[in-house]
Amino acid sequence: MIDMDEMWMQEAFKLARQAESLGEVPIGAVVILDDELIGSGYNCKEYNQNPIAHAEIIAIQEAVKKLNRWRLNDCSLYVTLEPCQMCLGALINARLKRLVYAAKKTKTQINHNIILKTGVLETPASLLLSDFFKKIRKLKS
């Protein structure tokens, strides 16, 4: 009997090898809906000089374009490596139903510090948002 999870992970592997052939860290991902592949991607960060070009992000973008909706709440994503913080956040934003990954991350996170300044024009920014949501609620009521 075919293990469907292994089968789709093999597809993610093929994509990881495509990344490797470009000299990229070999990571691949696929998005599956009703036993059909609707999105695929491989890491191409260096090739495209794009810090966002992770396998999962590319696979998600292909899937939402195909479905013409941002919610993936009926989809599974298979990826050969445990997602980073950005990709996990993207999967949450997309309301992904199910995540399957193969290898565990060995490094837990990138060692990088960002200088942070908060509260610049905080009041008008908060008002802009609260006014927007007030209007939305009025339209809905």
Added chain:
Amino acid sequence: MIDMDEMWMQEAFKLARQAESLGEVPIGAVVILDDELIGSGYNCKEYNQNPIAHAEIIAIQEAVKKLNRWRLNDCSLYVTLEPCQMCLGALINARLKRLVYAAKKTKTQINHNIILKTGVLETPASLLLSDFFKKIRKLKS
């Protein structure tokens, strides 16, 4: 005297208002290098039906395309709202130097649970990665 942080945040505000004019949650972002705007974006998640189309992501992508490099370690990003987990992860992945935001998030995170399965083809996936890094180290030595 002009407060540069307020000045750039005003640019982010203009972008937030562009989002609002499309009926999107009004959030805008700009990337600045050496007192020059090199990337801008506004939230267009609903318009593009893309869960990744946050202001910060679009601004980063424009900046790295302009610079033709994925590192933003000499850049500042201004955004009208505290970044979500995905965007913060993207800023870390891009090695951003400095983050300035206006409004604080009122909801700390989206209430969403993803079904998780780990370890599918874990060993070959781990080997694929470790073999890749071994090869890279050999090439460098």
